Amino acid sequence: GSLLPDADLLLVHAERAQACVLLGDRNAPDAPEEDLSLLLQVWNFKSFCSGVPLLVQALTNTGAERISGFLQAQDVCVSLEEMRHSLLVVGALSPGALALLGNLTRSSVPPGRRGEDTVAGRRWLKEYLDSCRYELYSVPVPKELHGMAFEAFARALYANASGGVTPVGLLQEGHGRAVEERLFINPSALPLAGGLRAVVLARTEVEAGQAVQEVARSVSDAPELACDDEDGDAAGAAGGRAEEEPGRGDEDQLPIVLCGDEESFLPWLKTLRGCEVWARPVSVLHPEEPEELLQAAEASGLGPVQWCPGSPEVAGGLEAAGASGAHAIVYLAGRQRPREASRAAYSASRQRAAVLADADALMTMYHATEVVPDASLRAAGRKHAHIVCELQSTSSSRWLNPYMSSGRVKRAKTSGEGQVRASWLARKAREEAVTQRGFVEWQSNPFYSAGQVMLPALMSRIIAQCFGNATLAAFLRELVRAEAEAVPGRGRCSALQQVHVPEEMVGRPYRELCHHMMQPGQRLLCLGLYRRKSVKESTSGLRDYALVCPPAATVLEASDRVFVLHSRMAQRREAASS
Secondary structure (H helix, E strand, O other): OOOHHHHHHOOOHHHHHEEEEOOOOOOOOOHHHEEEEEHHHHHHHHHHHHOOEEEEEOOOOHHHHHHHHOOOOOOEEEEHHHHHHHHHHHHHOOHHHHHHOOOOOOOOOOOOOOOOOOOEEEEEHHHHHHHHHHHEEEOOOHHHHHOOHHHHHHEEEHHHHHOOOEEEEEEEEEEOOOOOOOEEEEEOEEOOOOOOOEEEOOHHHHHHHHHHHHHHHHHHHHHHHHHOOOOHHHHHHOOOOOOOOOOHHHHHOEEEEEEEOOOEEEEEEEEHHHOOOOOEEEEEEEEEOOOOHHHHHHHHHHOEEEEEEEOOOOOOOHHOHHHHOOOEEEOOOOOEEEEEEEEOOOOOHHHHHHHHHHHHHHHHHHHHOOOOOHHHHOOOOOOOOOEEEEOHHHHHHOOOHHHHHHHHHHHHHOOOOOOOHHHHHHHHHHHHHHHHHHHHHOHHHHHHHHHOOOOOOHHHHHHHHHEEEEEHHHHHHOOOOOOOOEEEEOOOOOOEEEEEEEEEHHOOHHHHHHHOOOOOOOOOOHHHHHHEEOOOOOOOOOOOEEOOOOOOOOOOOOOOOOEEEHHHHHHHHHHHOO
């Protein structure tokens, strides 16, 4: 049945449901038409009953806007287009961010096994899986904390929590149509008040609430903790140095190589410019000139865009487009997946059709592993080209094997007669170990843990979580929200950035880094690390992996990069004072 015939709604007793989930077909040949169909179903359902929450997945931003006009406070509408491009842009700007954000979505994960130092013989995999147990929670602000600046609250939370709770921002609760719900990421001097909820990363909702209450108790015992130090010289007095504004500097002038589906180029570029307006060049690698994109970029002021004739799946194509000196390579998949003749059962033919649709993306990924960064990037610590590749089928990820790039296949030792390759056995052991611990196989794929691949299953998980956790949807939307005004001399940038570990913090515990980054003059919230595997554990060449909220005692290494949330409010305040 469907939501259109009244008989079907009566048959399933829709008026008694806890919720109604309405999913647009992401493989529909005509996305706007599919969204209109969703709108008709929303109209019919709302005319039938209004007390049941309606959760809608629209395909386009326009469709989501139309549908949202007919929804009530308890309803949720998520745009697949907005979520897709937001994740791909943030993943390109901050290496590893795709894995960092993707691992914040889960339904349930069993508690970690005590006494384990490794998983499948890998220490990095143990650290990585432990960091996949966090979610975003919003907690009521106790009255004892009203009037306390958010940055003071964040420092107190770092000092009181046991390292497992990380501050993110403040959520303004919505009140019907009068007050829109809004998430403020790292709002700096914004005072805590009634009508605001503290947004934190924690393993459980109970843990999040207890950490906030612990801060309230500490403030009651020592009221001076609620006072914020506005002295800009405090950073120097503490022995630290103020970091340059994250996301600025030489790296912001490095180009992005964009390739793949031509129809997706323009919405992706608009999303990029929405959160990063300075002149980062974009080189579009495509066999045919994307006239619509180039004309729109010139007419709308979307920054420097140039066309490079060629194909990324052909050997040498990426190098010809300047990938050796690029900040990132982005491959966008087509919006339509080929439909199988029969859906009766999983078969080799269906598997073949899926991987053929992703063949160009897989070839691009393997060619990207052979791109050698230029001298300036190597001097900055970049060992490999950063790529964000979107696949049409999650099952295609099984063909992403770091040992299978052309160079490593040629250098691989030949297996003995009657023997299976050691790398194949290691991959199977890794996949079995993660599934036994409540995760899914693709989460342990080295390409995914490095934040280099976007899968349909990941999108489905994120959207499903947004239905049940509105805070997550607001957080992802806020990461690429354009500022109303650019800060003089600094422009706009994504709220999520990646910075090097300060020299004075190398060898120190992660807890101290969190305090160091929150000093006046910096005001950066630490979310996690982009860490390099040991030489012994990185024989495949993919050496990096993303960690969410590592343990407080984690010792920092010189090669670590830190995921931080910067404060736009602090930027505006400091710019005004100067």
